[in-house]
Amino acid sequence: MQNPSETPSGGPRPRAHRVHRDVVSFVRRSARMNPSQEKAWQTWNESRVVRVAQGETETSVAPQPPVDWTAVFGRSAPLLVEIGSGTGESLVAMAQQHPDANVVAFEVFQPAVASTLGRMAREDVDNVRIVMANGQQGLEHLFEPESVEELWLFFSDPWHKARHHKRRLVSTDFAQLVRSRLVTGGRWRLATDWEDYAQWMREVLDDAPGLVNEHLDPTDPEHTGWAPRLEMRPVTKYERKGLAAGRNIRDLTYRKTS
Template sequence: MPETDEPDTGDEPRYRERPVSFARRSGRMSDGQERAWNQLGSFYAVPVERDQAVLSVRPGAQVDPATLFGRSAPLIVEIGSGQGHAIVAAAETAPATDFLAVEVFRAGLARTMLDADRAGVRNLRLVEANAPEVLEHLLPPASVDELWIFFSDPWHKNRHTKRRLISPDFAPLAARVLKPGGALRLATDWQDYALQMREVMSDAAGFAAGFDGAWAPRFEGRVMTAFERKGIAKGRDIRDLVYLRTDDDLR
């Protein structure tokens, strides 16, 4: 049944054909986050033309990365950037590369803006939207050098696994935006989800495994975040995977 971005109270209109991979939170931002959003959003936040749902992207609302950043440079996109710790650190370390953070929780985006501004990071932009629609409508084909998805919600209850981001429907969207040779990097601390990711991507057209053996080594470009520390503290194995975009024609 189609779903909206909104919590299901039983009486909202339903706009989407597939469940989204997040549940919207209605908590208020702090005063500092509000100020960051209002003062820094004009630089960091990418304006998005919406469809019917709050966090949707209107079909045809494509943006040009070179226009967004004012230059042509390699582009790395992180989906589910959370508080922005990983992508701000990466953008600070690699000023010759452009970074785009995709997140649905505004408080996390506001925190990302604050940290980026304090660090003097200017090669970062933020998108508040449903990630599959960003890949389908907002980004041009073959425009992304790397796509990062670290510790996305595992939706570990059986009745919720349909909400997982990494699914057969997701793979063609990732293939659409990645350049030939581009990398899809995945990480999770949930073994069942890791197995699903590997199964999905092993069968995905337009991708080849970028590792030998059962799992990829830990991605050195990923800083240690609260999600990873929490998983390690609970005794979970951190699983990394990386898949390279082939030049297969998917049309």
């Protein structure tokens, strides 16, 4: 009988290349777009979606020199970044409130990116560019250290089961990556409607070196560490869903100190 590790002629069978899959914070769903998403994608993707070198999977970002964002936007301006922008409900409204900033969003789900492109066109917002890839890797490979003014992470997937906690975007390592990319004095703003994830964020980030919780002051009972609701953040589908289910919305703000 033939040895399965050999070819019929007896030579060693070449090993199948195994694709390396990282633990990621998202699941890929069907990427089918409806007609209006299809139209928005066709009209806007070339000018608004930034192509980057991909790693082994479709959503990964390969190590590469940082993107020249000034060239991409055609102007030099403070960089604001959102990871997991979904259909762009908060992204587009917040970009509109920061006309003097260059806003970069990461979203892996193509129909959501297409909806964002449509929303940008309707709202006449053109200071946003989207990278359709894993924002964790994108932040690492596409930005210079000390180059981002703000990072936004709103209603990031909570991954409730203990065995899935490793998929949560907020982690000790990610906190240090965020710290390295933020300018000194730059802010990381987060919001979630899941209390266990909110507490997790506090546990991980309150003690993160180089980051300080802007609303925590042990000498002041008014400053318990939870930020007031971020006014510029519109109420999105996820916030409405959380509120309708009786959940509390938690906002957090960390500032890079060193």
